[in-house]
Amino acid sequence: MITIGIDPHKSSLTAVALDEAGKTLDSRRVTINTAAFKTLTGWAARWPQRRFAVEGAAGLGRGIAQLLAAAGEDVVDVPATLAARARLLDTGGSRKTDVADAASVAHAAMRRPRLRPVIAENDHTRLRLLSERRDDLARERVRLLNRLHVVLRDLIPGGAALDLTADKAATLLRSVRPITATDSCRRDLAREMIADLRHLDQRLTANQAQIRQVLAETHSTITDMRGVGHLIAAKILGHVGDVSRFPTADHFASYTGTSPLEASSGERRRHRLNPTGNRQLNTALHTIALVQARDPGPGRVYYQRKIAEGKTPAEARRALKRRLTNVLYRHLIKDQLRLTLGRG
Numbered sequence: 001m002i003t004i005g006i007d008p009h010k011s012s013l014t015a016v017a018l019d020e021a022g023k024t025l026d027s028r029r030v031t032i033n034t035a036a037f038k039t040l041t042g043w044a045a046r047w048p049q050r051r052f053a054v055e056g057a058a059g060l061g062r063g064i065a066q067l068l069a070a071a072g073e074d075v076v077d078v079p080a081t082l083a084a085r086a087r088l089l090d091t092g093g094s095r096k097t098d099v100a101d102a103a104s105v106a107h108a109a110m111r112r113p114r115l116r117p118v119i120a121e122n123d124h125t126r127l128r129l130l131s132e133r134r135d136d137l138a139r140e141r142v143r144l145l146n147r148l149h150v151v152l153r154d155l156i157p158g159g160a161a162l163d164l165t166a167d168k169a170a171t172l173l174r175s176v177r178p179i180t181a182t183d184s185c186r187r188d189l190a191r192e193m194i195a196d197l198r199h200l201d202q203r204l205t206a207n208q209a210q211i212r213q214v215l216a217e218t219h220s221t222i223t224d225m226r227g228v229g230h231l232i233a234a235k236i237l238g239h240v241g242d243v244s245r246f247p248t249a250d251h252f253a254s255y256t257g258t259s260p261l262e263a264s265s266g267e268r269r270r271h272r273l274n275p276t277g278n279r280q281l282n283t284a285l286h287t288i289a290l291v292q293a294r295d296p297g298p299g300r301v302y303y304q305r306k307i308a309e310g311k312t313p314a315e316a317r318r319a320l321k322r323r324l325t326n327v328l329y330r331h332l333i334k335d336q337l338r339l340t341l342g343r344g
Helices: 036-044 062-070 080-089 098-111 123-155 166-174 181-218 230-240 249-256 279-294 298-308 313-343
Strands: 002-008 012-018 024-031 050-055 075-078
Touching: 002 062, 002 098, 012 036, 012 098, 024 036, 024 098, 036 062, 050 062, 050 098, 062 075, 075 080, 075 098, 080 098, 123 166, 123 181, 123 230, 166 181, 181 230, 230 279, 249 279, 249 313, 279 298, 279 313, 298 313
Parallel strands: 002 050, 050 075
Antiparallel strands: 002 012, 012 024
């Protein structure tokens, strides 16, 4: 098996082929253009038994990694930190050239058998893009509402209620009769903000419809879990991607940051909040835990049992999050198995 390490840059990439003993067979620098993929695969065609190792396949290397994965090539993602460690261990120490970097990427892939395989982008990728876009739009809407509140406070005695919408703001603004030129300016700015707010609301509605459509195409069952609506489901599926990269539920819990960290001292055994892992997934699981701890059902029963055992509400929620992580993992694994069997 030949391992081809790729060191990507904005305008070029460098590929180095190593044999099973780690000996350099050849190297190639490829300019990033429309013919880059064809040039790279044409150069690599001399080694039928090959796999590609791309540094930063989720960053600068995303383009070439996705093209290779879509073509059915065996591709793994090598983190930049891992490639840097491999370079330090190789002859030449920390000497840095593009060829040396690409060789380090290949060496790292040969030494680490459990690197993340690169999967061709699919519906999960679309869900992540749409979910991240929704987060951006929602943050912009909150910022705009806060600014509109400030302007209305200066125009209307007492300001506006907290549950402000574009229609409510427009109604309030119709009663304003500016006396000074400054107040007239404030009124005009408020009208612009209301128009911007309506535009944001339309984009959020369109985004939600897109998320529902793509989510339906995945045929995911995670929405059967209490507390998992289509927006939470989109965030989960988008950030998890290929669930088979997690061999066990414990690995998945570590990735989501729901596996508690031990903080024992002496005879006292306790665990504390895990601040690591994917925080987007952790936030989604926290929301699910809040809903299940509040509403009647198995989640609330489990939460109350932990409270009865002497745990604080925060500790009980963390325990529930960890339990829900296992349930979510089983849903994701079953969905992927069903999809695989359906394709077979």
